[in-house]
């Protein structure tokens with residue numbers, strides 16, 4: 001990622017109030033589908049709202065984001081909600097791929113889209129693991145280079161068992177489970 005883009009994210013986060021731990025609204029009604037133990041990966045974690053929620057549920061979490069400001073906010077949120085010991089956050093540029101690590105029982109990728117990462121996300125998912133991904137979509141919005149084409153998520157993750165999915169209003173999302181036992 002260009003340094004100017006990273007600085008833009010830093011600026012955006014620097015001016016914001018702290019995040020509150022929680023699942024994004026899209027996934028909140030499926031909260032019970034998320035495991036209560038194991039390893040979670042929060043891709044482009046931002047200020048760590050989902051990471052802190054996952055850790056509060058019992059998972060050990062790695063969150064990665066290109067913005068050092070967001071990562072610092074994520075560390076503070078985890079500490080202030082009492083889950084700092086179950087969270088680790090790394091500054092990483094996902095343009096260079098997913099940072100290496102073990103397979104995850106949960107992967108969350110909320111409002112960050114890079115189709116080049118889809119194969120790496122798939123192979124990082126442990127057997128029986130849960131993927132929760134939401135991206136901006138062209139469905140219900142004007143076409144744009146950073147928006148998913150119609151059916152993109154369902155096609156990219158067709159080898160998973162879909163728990164629920166949706167597309168419309170400019171967003172696409174998928175909750176799906178890898179085949180096999182945890």
Ligand SMILES: C[S@@+](CC[C@H](N)C(=O)[O-])C[C@H]1O[C@@H](n2cnc3c(N)ncnc32)[C@H](O)[C@@H]1O
Pocket residue numbers: 001009043044045046047048049064065066067070092093094095109110111112
């Ligand atoms: C719309 S925010 C979503 C943040 C978080 N997932 C959430 O739902 O609150 C997009 C995030 O992607 C991060 N991001 C953008 N490009 C990135 C890249 N190349 N590598 C890592 N993170 C990136 C930004 O810093 C930002 O935190």
